[in-house]
Structure formats: C-alpha cells, structure tokens
Amino acid sequence: MSEMDMSYVRTEMLPEQEPPRSQTGAAKWLRENLFSGWINTILTILSLAFIALVLHEFLPWIFDSTWNANSLSECREIAPGACWAVIKERWPQLLYGFYPEELRWRVNLSFVLMLVAIAPVLFTGVPRKLLWFTAAFPVLGYWLLWGGSLWGPLMALAGFGVGAGVYAAIRPVNNLAALIAGPLAVVIWWLAAAGPVAGLLAGGVPLMLEPVPSSKFGGFSLSIIIGVTGIAFSLPLGILLALGRQSNLFIVKAICVGFIEFIRGVPLITLLFVASVLLNYFLPPGTSFDIILRVVIMVTLFASAYMAEVVRGGLAALPRGQYEAADALGLDYWKAQRLIIMPQALKISIPNIVSTFIGLFKDTTLVSIIGLLDPLGLSTAIRADTNWNGIVWELYGFIALMFFIFCYSMSRYSQYLERKLQTGHR
Amino acid sequence: MTAITDPPKETFRLSMLLYDTRYRSLTIQVIALICFMLVIAWLVDNAATNLAALGKPLSFGFLGEIAGYDINQRLIEYNSQMTHGRAALVGILNTLLVALLGCITATIIGVFAGVLRLSNNWIVARIMSVYVEGFRNVPVLLWIVAIFAVVSETLPAPRAFRGDDATAHMLINDSVALTNRGFYIPKPIFESGSMIVVLTFILSIVGIVFFRKWAKARQEATGEIMPVGWISLAIFFLPTLFMFYIMGRPIVLEYPELAGFNFKGGIHMRNSLIALWLALSLYTGAFIAETVRSGIQAVSKGQTEAAGALGLRGPRIMRLVVLPQAMRVIIPPMISQYLNLTKNSSLAIAVGYMDATGTLGGITLNQTGREMECVLLLMLFYLITSLAISAVMNWYNAAVKLKER
Numbered sequence: 001m002s003e004m005d006m007s008y009v010r011t012e013m014l015p016e017q018e019p020p021r022s023q024t025g026a027a028k029w030l031r032e033n034l035f036s037g038w039i040n041t042i043l044t045i046l047s048l049a050f051i052a053l054v055l056h057e058f059l060p061w062i063f064d065s066t067w068n069a070n071s072l073s074e075c076r077e078i079a080p081g082a083c084w085a086v087i088k089e090r091w092p093q094l095l096y097g098f099y100p101e102e103l104r105w106r107v108n109l110s111f112v113l114m115l116v117a118i119a120p121v122l123f124t125g126v127p128r129k130l131l132w133f134t135a136a137f138p139v140l141g142y143w144l145l146w147g148g149s150l151w152g153p154l155m156a157l158a159g160f161g162v163g164a165g166v167y168a169a170i171r172p173v174n175n176l177a178a179l180i181a182g183p184l185a186v187v188i189w190w191l192a193a194a195g196p197v198a199g200l201l202a203g204g205v206p207l208m209l210e211p212v213p214s215s216k217f218g219g220f221s222l223s224i225i226i227g228v229t230g231i232a233f234s235l236p237l238g239i240l241l242a243l244g245r246q247s248n249l250f251i252v253k254a255i256c257v258g259f260i261e262f263i264r265g266v267p268l269i270t271l272l273f274v275a276s277v278l279l280n281y282f283l284p285p286g287t288s289f290d291i292i293l294r295v296v297i298m299v300t301l302f303a304s305a306y307m308a309e310v311v312r313g314g315l316a317a318l319p320r321g322q323y324e325a326a327d328a329l330g331l332d333y334w335k336a337q338r339l340i341i342m343p344q345a346l347k348i349s350i351p352n353i354v355s356t357f358i359g360l361f362k363d364t365t366l367v368s369i370i371g372l373l374d375p376l377g378l379s380t381a382i383r384a385d386t387n388w389n390g391i392v393w394e395l396y397g398f399i400a401l402m403f404f405i406f407c408y409s410m411s412r413y414s415q416y417l418e419r420k421l422q423t424g425h426r
Numbered sequence: 427m428t429a430i431t432d433p434p435k436e437t438f439r440l441s442m443l444l445y446d447t448r449y450r451s452l453t454i455q456v457i458a459l460i461c462f463m464l465v466i467a468w469l470v471d472n473a474a475t476n477l478a479a480l481g482k483p484l485s486f487g488f489l490g491e492i493a494g495y496d497i498n499q500r501l502i503e504y505n506s507q508m509t510h511g512r513a514a515l516v517g518i519l520n521t522l523l524v525a526l527l528g529c530i531t532a533t534i535i536g537v538f539a540g541v542l543r544l545s546n547n548w549i550v551a552r553i554m555s556v557y558v559e560g561f562r563n564v565p566v567l568l569w570i571v572a573i574f575a576v577v578s579e580t581l582p583a584p585r586a587f588r589g590d591d592a593t594a595h596m597l598i599n600d601s602v603a604l605t606n607r608g609f610y611i612p613k614p615i616f617e618s619g620s621m622i623v624v625l626t627f628i629l630s631i632v633g634i635v636f637f638r639k640w641a642k643a644r645q646e647a648t649g650e651i652m653p654v655g656w657i658s659l660a661i662f663f664l665p666t667l668f669m670f671y672i673m674g675r676p677i678v679l680e681y682p683e684l685a686g687f688n689f690k691g692g693i694h695m696r697n698s699l700i701a702l703w704l705a706l707s708l709y710t711g712a713f714i715a716e717t718v719r720s721g722i723q724a725v726s727k728g729q730t731e732a733a734g735a736l737g738l739r740g741p742r743i744m745r746l747v748v749l750p751q752a753m754r755v756i757i758p759p760m761i762s763q764y765l766n767l768t769k770n771s772s773l774a775i776a777v778g779y780m781d782a783t784g785t786l787g788g789i790t791l792n793q794t795g796r797e798m799e800c801v802l803l804l805m806l807f808y809l810i811t812s813l814a815i816s817a818v819m820n821w822y823n824a825a826v827k828l829k830e831r
Binding site for chain 2: 248282285362
C-alpha cells in the first residue's frame, strides 16, 4: 500500500529564517531603549534637543578659546570663547598656594611619598613591608611640608616606641602596672624628654629643612593635607566611638552618644569657627598652636562622628550569631572585635565609609570661610584681581573638575573594593 | 552522709576590681567618668580663666544691645536700630526660609531624577547619571559660590531692561525680571475678602481628605471603585476658583516695574538667596535621586509580578504595591538629606546671605567680640533644629515599621 510509504513527518530541518529586521541590531536597540512608547519618544526627543543645545553653547566656547593672555580683556580680544589663560597663569597658586617657589619640590615629593604610603593600604598586591613606611610617613610628610628639624617629629613618633618598650618590660612583673606605666611613659616622654633629646640630636646631626609657616599653605595641596589627615584619623576614631556606642558600659555609651549626636547636630562651619576663634580659650593661657592643625582636629572629630554611625550600621547589620560564635570560641572582647566582628562589619559598611571620606574631602573647601587659602579661597582672590575681574566659568570649572576627579576616583575605588571582597554566592 | 555547707565565703579583694568580670566593667566606667569629668573641668576652667583675663566673662547681655547693621533680605520687620537678638531672629528665620524652599525643590528634582535614572530610555538615564554624579562629587560650597558668581556676572543689569532698544527682556508675560541684582517676581496682594478665598481653599483640602476616606470605605463595602483622582482634583480647584470670582478677584499680583535704574514692586529675591537656594536644591536633589533610585530598586521584582498576577494594572501596581514598600526605604535617608540641607544652609555666609550664621556667627560676633556666646547660641540653634528633624524621622520610622509578631 502506497499510503504506508507516505511520510507525514518532515525528516530534515528547515533552514533557520533571519529574525525580522526590527528585532535585531541597532533597530531593536533603538526601539527598546529610545522609542518604546510615546512618552519615551517625547523624552528621547527632548533629551536630544537638550544635548544639542548644551553642545551648541559649549563646543564653540571650549574650542574658540585662548591660553595666552595676561588679562581677561586681552582674552576677549583674542577669542570669544573660554579664557584658559587664567588657569595657565594661576595654576601653580591653585596647586601650592603661596608655598615658596624654590621649595615646591618638597610638596611634590611628599605627595609622591604619600601615594607610596597609601598603596599598601589600598591594594593587597603591594608588598606588606611597605606598611612600615606608611607608619613612618606622617613624620616624614610633616617634616617635608613644614620643614624645621626632623628630630622633633621623629622623637614624637619615638614616644610610641618608648611606651611599647616600657609596657613590654613591666608586663611580666605586673599586668596592671604595665597598663598604667606604658601610657604614662609616653606622656612623660612627650612632655619632658622629647624636646631636649631632639635638641641634643639636632646639635649633632642637624637634619634641617627651611621652615615654611602655615600661612603659606594653600590650593589643592592644602585640601589634600587636611583631607588625607582627616581621613586617616577619623576611621580609627569612628570605630572606637561606634564600639563605645554599642557597649553595655552605661557611662561610656552615654559619653559616646552625646559626642556623636552633638557633632552630627551642628554644621561643620560652627566647628571651624570653634577652631579659628574659640579653641585657644579652652587651652591654658598662652598656648596657641597652628591653625591648620586646629582645623585638622575639628575636621577629624566631625568626620569621626559620621564614621561612627556608619560603622554602627555595619555592626548592627551583622547577624547576632557572629557575636555568639565569637564568645563560644572563648575569644575576649578585643580579639572577637579584631578577628570576627570588625572585618565583617567594615566590609558591609565600605560604600558608606567611602562616601563619608568623599564628604570629608569636599568639606575641606569650608576652610575658605575661616580665611585659609584653599582653591575656593584663592578663586575669590583671583577674581578680585583687576586682571581677572569677571572671570567665572573657567576658574570654577577647573576647580570643580579637580574635585570631581578626586571624589569620583574614590567612589570607583570603593566599588572595586566591594567587588573584591564579595564573598556571597551570587 | 553529706551535709550541705555554705560555699566558702568569698572575701572582697582589691584586685577583684580588675580581674573579676563582675566588677571590672564598674571599674572601667568609674575611671572613664573621672577622666571625662577631669577633662571637662580642665576645659571649662581654662575657658573661664581666659575669658576673665580678657575682661569678658560669659554673659548674654549683648543680645539686648543695638545691632547697628542692616539686613537686606528679611521676613520680619527689622532695622539697624534694633537689637542683636532681633537680628539673630531675622537670621534664624532666613535659615528656615532657605531650608524650607530648598527641601521642597530638592525633593521635586530628586524624585524626578531618581525615577528617570531608572527609566529604560537610555539617553534620559545617562543624562540623569551625569547630573547625579556631577553634583555629588563636587563640593556644595563650590556650587553656591559659582552660581552666585554666574548670576552676578552674566545676567543683565536692571538698566539693560530700559528704553526701546532694551538688550534684556522680562520673562513670562513681563512678570519676572532676572537681573544681576537678583530676581524680581510678582507679589500677591491680599485685599479684603481674600480671607474667604483662602478659607475656601483650606476647607476644600479638608474636604478632599474626607472624600478619600469615604470613597475607600465605600469601595471596601461595595467593591465599586470611584475615579478618586479626578474628583479630588475638581474639589481642589473648583470651589476656590468659584469663590475667587464671586468675591471679585480679591487676590491680585503686583508686578515688578522698572523705575529709574532699578525695579520697584514685586518680591525681590537677592542673588545670595537665589544662589544658595539653587545650589542647595541641585546638590541635595542629586543625593535624593540616589535615595529614590535605591528605594525603588529595593522592592523586589516578585512584588510587581505578584501584583500583576492578582490582576492589578500598571499605575495601580505602582500606587498600591511598589510605592508603599519603597517609601519605607526612601523616607528615612530623605529626611537625613533634609537635615544635611539645613546644616549646609549655614554656608550662606560665603555669599553674604544673612542667615543665622551670617548674623549671629558673622556680624554680631565680629561687632561684639563675644565669640564664645555667639558660637554657643549658634550651635544650640542648629542642634535644636537637627533634633527636631530627627524626632520627626524617628516618629515616621516607628509609624511605618513592619509590625512583627
């Protein structure tokens, strides 16, 4: 029977058809992303119009510009667009402030050394031995920037070594005595011994650099000095405050909560007023110390209160079981914090820690209000100069761009760190 | 045979204060308290000694003295013959004004930018990313100073509006003038009878609230859904407009007009206020945009899908399912952004806007030399404001907290 031979099922595959033109490539992408409905189409057209307008205004301004002129009016004669000459003339000031020109290599060198010192903290690929350099950098950086004798700051640093030595020496005899004698030795060293010893050593080997007073500091180097010091000290202080706030010791907790809430409740500018006009009132009559140091102290205290809240958020997010497991392993409070709690809590709070850092770095501009010459303070001075009177976009654009580069790279780094420390199974 | 004996009586030894965990925490706290008190006492004693040596012991009497300086942007009556206390009050009201204006515009900008950043329109999402990253990564003080400079340097002077060959023109039907001395906008004048219109407006808002309650109860009882949105809109506008015309249009606008080389009439918003308001709104708006975006992303996709499976449609899914959950995530950080905005408004001093920092912490401080008192009062004011805003936040958090059993 012939019907038996007939097959109703196709035995070979048909060749695949091309997808419709509108479902592939650029056409599909355009349809889905730009013209997927009438609202979206309107939005797309509006945005394109906006971009066109911005480019139409800015491109001629940027390209029809001049770098060579001595004043704004001269600029306007040469080209109708941007007057970059102001940046060309003033960029050393915007970077270094009034730091003596022949000594600027010291600022550059300390900036490079700072990068070296930060590297082992930021990236795990860098040799760990460099951390010793990181610990020594504050002294070296201070010496390079402010000048004077190296022995002073070095002996101040040595105080910690003296304290550790005394503690280690007495500890076998009596734990309590060591706990008291260690810090006491540091204080005594700083108050009584550090100065004479430094003087004695300087008499032998005078490691002198020409001193530069704080009033000469300015520009982005000042912002970086305040920002980096504040960042370096606010994290440990913030962690301690967060632990204090979480602690079950009532008085410690009350002090920490009071401090954090007070600092978070007032604007930074009032604290800077304290630094500039009030701090000397709170010290014994006759003492007066450097304005940059005062500002750094206040900025650090300010940032540490915010940092404490960020770290507390991380601590709170940690499951209760982690604390109990640490207790079950028989770890004491500090060991548990160091080995189990903090690594996890800090990892959770990385994004917020970095945004606090970014906030701190941006807040360094506030020092212009109390008269320090950071880039913003300098911009006011430049605009008051008769040559550059009336310049706006170029100057502020340049400063904004510099801040943007710093802050944006910090936030990119935090994203990198988050990815690197990601241990979840997603 | 065993006899139950008392456990050996533990005698208290001094070393137990350190080694016995029962007493150790007490020891630490007492030491901490003593150190804390000592430090505070040392600081206070130093301050008292120093202030006494300078011949200005702590006293707030200066608040009653004649201030002798003018404040150009003010909400209440003030002249240079009034006291420092009054000047401080003017400053405080100015702070609250710019904070309120800033919060409103920042919220509007932030919500728009946050929602649009999630849009599936590629260009719009990119533009919003540029806005958010650009503003978040540049100091707010720079924005304030830069906007102030731009407004003062690039806008036309009032005299450019003058004559037949004027180089500048007023906007929006000759009602708004943007000049380098500030913005002039129309000012509403309330004539007799306007109270009734305002009252009607307030009553219609109360009416909307009651109508919505009633509509909800009715829907739950009968299942019928009313066009609540349209009816609310009608109640919002119609009675007030009706009253407005019945009473013979009692509220009129006074337009700014060129008189001589300057504008007269209308409301004059100075450059400093404009710069501060605009910069704070745009800056805080960028942060609020991020808050809104993360809040919406925090609602899992399953919620939307489940709502769809229940047969709800797009806008209703947003209103009934996604938004209530997103709000719980969005509102707390948004309120702390308001707090930041209020604190950042103290940067007004950089552009000469007379807020609390400009009066109390600026001119009054310099004129009277009472640094300690002025800064203390300033801190107290900001502290109270911050605590009030935090109290609102805590109240909200408690109200929307998931009720767990």
